[in-house]
Structure formats: C-alpha cells, structure tokens
Amino acid sequence: MKRFFKFVFQQLESLYRINFSQRFYVTAMGLSVLFVFSFWWPVLFYLANVGLWALGVLVIFEALLLFVFGGISAERYLPKRLSNGDENPVRLTINIDYRFPFTGKWVDEIPGQLPTDNPEMKFSGRKPQEYQFQYQVRPFERGKYEFGMLNIEVTAMFGLVRRHFKLAQPQEVPCYPSFVHLRQYELMAQNTALTFGGLKKFRKIGQQKEFDQIKDYVIGDDIRKVNWAATARKSSLMVNQYQDEKAQQVIALIDGGRNMKIAFDGMDLVDYAINAALVFLNIALKKQDLVGLQCHDQQQQDWLKPSKHPQAMQLIQEKLYQFSPTFSETDFSQVYTRLRHQLRQRSMILLFTNFESERSLERQLPYFRKIARQHLLVVVLFINNTLQDMLQDPVTDSASAYRRGVAEKAQNEKQLMVRRLQQYGIHPILCRPEELTISTVNKYLELKARGLI
Known part of the structure; x- marks a missing residue:
C-alpha cells in the first residue's frame, strides 16, 4: 500500500510539478511513527492505516482543486530603462482564478548584478481576484539587466500540496546613467539666483555683454x-x-583611470561622475550653452563635439551608457593633445577625476596648467567617506589614535591639493561622491554668474 501511494506521489510530482508542503511531511512522519509502534500495540496499525488513506484522499483532493479548477496568470511591468543609482519601480499583476480558500507566495528572479535578494511576498484569498504588487530595484552599474521568471506557489485550504507556476517571461532592460535627476535639477537652469537644493547667490562681476x-x-x-x-x-x-552671454562651450571630461574605480555605497566613482555629468550638461544646455563630452582612459577616447542641437542630450546619454573604462593609468598628455586639436576657442572644461595623494597630482599638474592657459578648467576631487567618518570616531586606544592620524593626514593632503590647483588658476571642487551632482551644478552657475564663461 505504501509503495502504491509513493508511486502515485512521484508521478504527480513529476507530471504536474507538485511540491509537498512541510505540513504534509510532518503528517507523513507522524503516520510512520504510528506504524512503528503498531508492532507493540496492534490497535495503532488501524489508526495509522486510516490516517494514511485520509492523507492520500486529501492530497488527491487538493491536487484536483489546484490543477483542474482554476489557475493563475501574471505580468511583470518594467521601465523602458533603469536609472543608475536610483530607486526604480517594478510592478507585478497576478490574476487568481480559484474559487476556494488559498494562500500563495511569489518570488521574482532579479538580475544577479543587483545587491539585494530576490523580492518575495505572500498573499491569500477566497475568490478570483487581481493582485497588484510593487517593489523597488536600485542598480549600481550601467549595462543590460535580465529579469528571470516570476515563481508563484499556491496551496489550498489543507496546505498539503503546493502548485508551482513559472510566469512572466524573462525580460532584458538597459540601465542608463541617472536620468531621474534631470527633471529634479532643471529648475536650476531657469535662474542663477535660485537658492534651491544648496544653490547659493553670487554677486555678478562686471556688466552683461x-x-x-x-x-x-x-x-x-x-x-x-x-x-x-x-x-x-x-x-x-x-x-x-x-x-548673460550665451553659446559658450562647456565640456564634461570623464576620467576612466584606476583612481575612479573606488566604490562608495556600492557604486564606482566613475558612475558618480557619469550621473553628475549628465545633469551638469543638461543644465548647461538649458542655459543655451554648447555642450560636449569626452570620456577617456589609456585605451579609448570618446568625443562628442560641443553642440546645442535638440538631440545633443540623447547622444550624450548613449555615449555615457556605452562608456566602459578599463581603469588603467590615464595618460593626461594625450588628453591635453586631443583637447588642443579639438577645441579652437576658450571653453569651460569640467574634469571628473580623483587623486589620493599630492604626489599623484604633481605628476599631472603640468598638463592641467597647459589646459588652464587656454580654457577655464574645473577639476573634481573626491572626499573619501571612510576616512572622513574616522574623524568622528572617539580616540580610546593606540589603534583608534592611529586611524585618526591617517584620516587627518588624508584630509590635510586634500586641502593642499585644492590650494595647489588654485595657485595656477584652476577651479577645484572637493566634495563627497553623493554630493557631486549639486556641487558641479553650483560651480557652473557660480562661474556663469561671475562672467568667467
């Protein structure tokens, strides 16, 4: 008899993808214990036999309910593209066609690049209805993201059998630089006197021309x-x-060198720079300046000529999306040579790069000085969040004192680099990675208000 039921269960599970619940296995284990003790107390054999038949009938009854009387359909709705570093909504619609009490759970297969576990949620009901669910995904890398199947398991009123559904076909969606912030900061382009989002007022020097x-x-x-x-x-x-004078050339210069590989809050510095560059260039375009882009590392030089064409931002987005730096040492002598041939008139160049020591800055400073003689050069330097947080830790022993000393030395070295750049007429930006967007927009509007570009 037990062999017969075992054979039936195996066939049902293989043919209909039935999963038995924990309640089923606990019940089966209890019946097995009764069969063992029936060697000493024969009356238990009859109780175990009745229980086994009842378990088999309930399993078949629930299987018929789940596989014959109704079903489930579901759809996943993804954005056309994901915004890098931002929360992106994913909506699920699940239609239940069962007319008996049921409980279920869905688990969505999200891309492996996302740092979170697969989202899941339970639901229950007694009649056919439509369920709406939504969860957020926050990517930290540009590129293609592939969502897998939507897995749903449903059980009936006794909870012995689970039916497994694989719905919502796999979908692929691209992840672009943070375009969500474009709308957020567009108001800044309307008036340089705004005090919105950290923006400051600046006294205009000279007369408008x-x-x-x-x-x-x-x-x-x-x-x-x-x-x-x-x-x-x-x-x-x-x-x-x-x-104000318009139609000035504004260039975002993104360094793809090894110093930009450092990650903060799960995202590389180069992706922070790409997100900030997209917003910065959009603001400059709204101010009717000509915007251009150059992404570079040791092996590649992606160049977009300054333009104020309506399609300029779309081209910039595509270039930033496709930029895949090798994170090798950057040759700034080649950067200077290319800029000298590509830019014939004075322009504002916003260089997104990073230096962790004054010595590394000194190696590249001669090329920065040459660029600054011909153009208005702004250089971005990043504050190391980890070292900055060490300054707030209390000093309790020699180890904490050593960490405090290292953090203070790094902070002082950054300030020395800022003064070194200012010494040669280069405008520095020193900020945390998460403050980069607002800092670059502020600096652009400040220079614009002062009539330097």
Whole structure:
C-alpha cells in the first residue's frame, strides 16, 4: 500500500510539478511513527492505516482543486530603462482564478548584478481576484539587466500540496546613467539666483555683454544704459537691456583611470561622475550653452563635439551608457593633445577625476596648467567617506589614535591639493561622491554668474 501511494506521489510530482508542503511531511512522519509502534500495540496499525488513506484522499483532493479548477496568470511591468543609482519601480499583476480558500507566495528572479535578494511576498484569498504588487530595484552599474521568471506557489485550504507556476517571461532592460535627476535639477537652469537644493547667490562681476532688447525706463534702471536714439523717437526714456552671454562651450571630461574605480555605497566613482555629468550638461544646455563630452582612459577616447542641437542630450546619454573604462593609468598628455586639436576657442572644461595623494597630482599638474592657459578648467576631487567618518570616531586606544592620524593626514593632503590647483588658476571642487551632482551644478552657475564663461 505504501509503495502504491509513493508511486502515485512521484508521478504527480513529476507530471504536474507538485511540491509537498512541510505540513504534509510532518503528517507523513507522524503516520510512520504510528506504524512503528503498531508492532507493540496492534490497535495503532488501524489508526495509522486510516490516517494514511485520509492523507492520500486529501492530497488527491487538493491536487484536483489546484490543477483542474482554476489557475493563475501574471505580468511583470518594467521601465523602458533603469536609472543608475536610483530607486526604480517594478510592478507585478497576478490574476487568481480559484474559487476556494488559498494562500500563495511569489518570488521574482532579479538580475544577479543587483545587491539585494530576490523580492518575495505572500498573499491569500477566497475568490478570483487581481493582485497588484510593487517593489523597488536600485542598480549600481550601467549595462543590460535580465529579469528571470516570476515563481508563484499556491496551496489550498489543507496546505498539503503546493502548485508551482513559472510566469512572466524573462525580460532584458538597459540601465542608463541617472536620468531621474534631470527633471529634479532643471529648475536650476531657469535662474542663477535660485537658492534651491544648496544653490547659493553670487554677486555678478562686471556688466552683461549680450544685447537683449530696448524697453521703457522704470525707476531703478541704470541711467547709463539709456538709449538716446530710441528715446528721441518714442519721446520717452528708453533703456537697453542686456543678458548673460550665451553659446559658450562647456565640456564634461570623464576620467576612466584606476583612481575612479573606488566604490562608495556600492557604486564606482566613475558612475558618480557619469550621473553628475549628465545633469551638469543638461543644465548647461538649458542655459543655451554648447555642450560636449569626452570620456577617456589609456585605451579609448570618446568625443562628442560641443553642440546645442535638440538631440545633443540623447547622444550624450548613449555615449555615457556605452562608456566602459578599463581603469588603467590615464595618460593626461594625450588628453591635453586631443583637447588642443579639438577645441579652437576658450571653453569651460569640467574634469571628473580623483587623486589620493599630492604626489599623484604633481605628476599631472603640468598638463592641467597647459589646459588652464587656454580654457577655464574645473577639476573634481573626491572626499573619501571612510576616512572622513574616522574623524568622528572617539580616540580610546593606540589603534583608534592611529586611524585618526591617517584620516587627518588624508584630509590635510586634500586641502593642499585644492590650494595647489588654485595657485595656477584652476577651479577645484572637493566634495563627497553623493554630493557631486549639486556641487558641479553650483560651480557652473557660480562661474556663469561671475562672467568667467
């Protein structure tokens, strides 16, 4: 009899992908114990036999309910592309067509590049209905992400049998640089006097050069801007109105060297730089400047000529998405040579790079000085979050004192590098990786307001 039921269970499991629950195995183990003790107490044999038949009937009954009377369908809805470093929503729709009490659990197969476990959730009900679920994924690398199957297990009222579904076909979605922040920071392009998101006011130096329009004089206008010819024609005071110079060339220069491989909060410095460059160039384009891009390491030089074409941001996004640095030592002499041939007029160059020691900066400083003679050069340096946090730790023993000394030395060396750059007319940005986007936008708007570009 036991062989017969074992054969039936194996066939059901192989044919219909039935999974037996823990409750089933506990019940079967209890019946086995009764059969063992029936050697000493024969009455237990009849109880165990009845229990075995009842277990078999319940298993067949639940299997019929799960496999004959109803089913499940599901869909997964992914964004067209993921935003790197940001929370991206994934929606699930599960349709249940069972008319008896049931419980279930779904587990989604997410890409292996994501640092979290596969999301899962339980659900239950008594009638056909549609369930809506949503979870968030936060990627830290650009590239293709492949989602697998959606696994769903359902049990009926007795909880002895589980039916396993594999739904929602595998899907592939690309992960682009953080385009979510583009909308967040676009307001900054409307007015350089905004104090939104850490933006500061800066006093403009000198006069605005580009003519905008002739308007009626109002109290407070500069009397030196009175247009006497227009005043004679209109018989009322007219003044010239000027605006900031536009159509300046702004270049984002991203270093793919080994110093940019350092990771903070799961994301490499080069990806922080790529996300910040995308927002920075979008702001510059909104300010009607010409935006360009150069990504480089030892083996490749990706170049986009400065442009204010409506499709410029789309091209920049594609270039940033495809950039795969080798993280080898960067030859800045080649960078300088290429910039000299590619840029014929003075431009603002925002260089995303990193130096951990003053000696490494000194090796590249001659090339930075040559670039700064022809262009407005801004160099980004990153604060090491780990060392910075060490400065807040209390000193309790010699080991903690040593760590504090190392952190203070690193901090002082960064400040020396900042002053060294300023000595040669290079504008530095020293910030934490997570503050890079707002810091670069602030620096651009500051230089724009001061009339340096």
